[in-house]
Amino acid sequence: MDLTLKIWRQENAQAKGEFKNYQVKGVSKDSSFLEMLDVLNESLVDKIESPVCFDHDCREGICGMCSLYINGRPHGPDDAITTCQLHMRKFKNGETITVEPWRAKPFPVIKDLVVDRSALDEIIQSGGYTSASTGGVPDANAILISKYDSDLAMDAASCIGCGACVAACKNASAMLFVSAKVSQFALLPQGQVEKERRVQKMVAKMDELGFGNCTNTYACEMECPKEISVSNIARMNREFLGAKLFSRETV
Amino acid sequence: MIKQITFSSITKKVIMSLAGLFLIVFLLVHLGINLFLLPLTENHREIFELAANFMATNPLIKIMEIFLFGGFIIHIIYGIVVQLQNWASRGNIGYKSGNKTKASLSSRYMIYTGILVLLFLAMHIYQFYFIKLGLNSSVFMDEHGHPLFYDIAINLFTTQPAYSILYIVLFVFLGFHLNHAFQSAFQTLGWEHPKYTPCIKTLGLVYAIVVPLGFIIIPLYFLIMK
Incomplete structure (x- = not known):
């Protein structure tokens, strides 16, 4: 799958953030959303760019660490799952995916998609x-x-x-x-x-x-x-x- | 802010829901009288005037009137306070990709349907209650200088089709407001039960359709009969 990612980038809590577009190519439809972001981050590191920060821990849907507001829904376009359990087969080839941090006054952004x-x-x-x-x-x-x-x-x-x-x-x-x-x-x-x-x-x-x-x-x-x-x-x-x-x- | 409106979030919502339930009961009484604007019986005009007169003079109703205005004011003020706090809670930056969660339309637009109903209420009070208070005048007065609400209402519906259409549209919005309001009030009060909650939701839906429809039929009848 080839995808366009529109990701919120924000250097730190004080910085003014903005959306940045990234192209990811050859993503397996069987990979999880976080694995897809791992692929993106590896390519960013290869280009000596700052990787996208996001929260994750168990990647089994039980720890509550992962977040991400994907295409207008928390944990993305599927029901009763966390983002780590969201698979790329839920998206279409060539789709533009908007990824935002949780937005709430008591949840300030720490960096990129990571909120406190x-x-x-x-x-x-x-x-x-x-x-x-x-x-x-x-x-x-x-x-x-x-x-x-x-x-x-x-x-x-x-x-x-x-x-x-x-x-x-x-x-x-x-x-x-x-x-x-x-x-x-x-x-x-x-x-x-x-x-x-x-x-x-x-x-x-x-x-x-x-x-x-x-x-x-x-x-x-x-x-x-x-x-x-x-x-x-x-x-x-x-x-x-x-x-x-x-x-x-x-x- | 003064202490009375800085109650906890749940207390604020409980006060709002109690005031709202009171208004729901009032609306039913109001509809019961209004329906006699229609030629339901031969003496429908007498019944309407008798009821209107009872509402205007009965001392118990006079006391209830204070509660009614209180109910409206509390419901409106808390509605606005709660909404302002809720907008502030999202923070400075909202979601670019919007909110795609399939929450019911009526629940998402309560403040907007509420504001439309408030505009109608202001117009309604000006057109009817103000005449009673002598703050607004009408040609339809009896020999003692009491307003003839039957004639005032019929005159509005028969001579001003724009008013009738506005009336109909605003009652549709009231229906949306009520559809969420009814079951939401019970949830806020904690009156939730696996057996009764489905009944409450159905009852709320029926109320939200039947009551506004009852009000809408009246101008509709005069629009068609014209």
Whole structure:
């Protein structure tokens, strides 16, 4: 496959970026999108040009490190996958592919296509945990959990924190991410102790960092590589309202 | 910004959705009365005037009127505040390749359909409510100086086809607004359930089609009958 790539290049956070066009020839349709970028970068290095910076790690679709806004969609033109799992057979020979970084005020560009997503980590630090208890190993059946609830909690916990929900949302809202991280605990008995503090702190942090307000377009759910359901957002809204209205503890 | 409008993102949306649901109920009542502009029964004019009179004089309705205006103002102010924050959240540079995610059209253009409905509301208040307040005048007044809303409405629909067409077009946009609004309000309030959410979505769609259509039929009838 021969392709034209229109890639956002930006030297650093302060620099003014711009799109640059690159031609890549002889790309295998069976290669992944990131492998195609590797081919481009090798050719750039050969020409002693600066390679295109992009985030990646496991390349198995489980780490949440890769990003890229490809032809108007986070993680490109396929459903329920990360960019590393996107294959070139999803594109046509001779196509022009536009590649942009995630765009959100809380995700500043570090270089080229790499953005700083530590805002998501800050939300987790604000309350997305259960305080560890010490002592002996508890019996596996000491706390009973229904299969239904454990499955829902596991589905919520499958969020890899890639930020595609923020990138897809017209409001750059992080509600799907935060709601998944709230739900994975709210659904389990172990998460009950801190649930009121947790949801209030995480929502406050999300707002403080400058993520947008949710307007229920559900673009997040459509682009989530892990197909996290927006029912988690409704759950978080319930948890948040309940905590705001009835919690006696000031957070 | 004053403290009242710097609530958390979820609280703002909850206030907006409650105000919106209230307006949805109001719209149904309004339609119920408006339909009697049509010759549904022989005494449709009497029924319309009786209802209009009840709405203008009943003390309970007078109290509800305050809530209604409050509902509109809260919904509009929060709608604008939320939208401004949302535009700012994208940052200085937007996407060159646009947004190709297949989110529903009505959900993506809520602010624009909302603004169109707001323009209609302003026009509507000027044409009807202002007459009641004495801020706008009309030739259709009874001997006590009370406005004859039946005649004012019929006169608008029968003598100004441009107004009728604008009315019809704006109600189509209201339909798009309502289509997203109805189910979105329930989601924001956290009233989501695998059994009931599909029903709410269907009900919202039916409401968004039937209610604007009910309003549209009235000028349409006068346009055709002319």
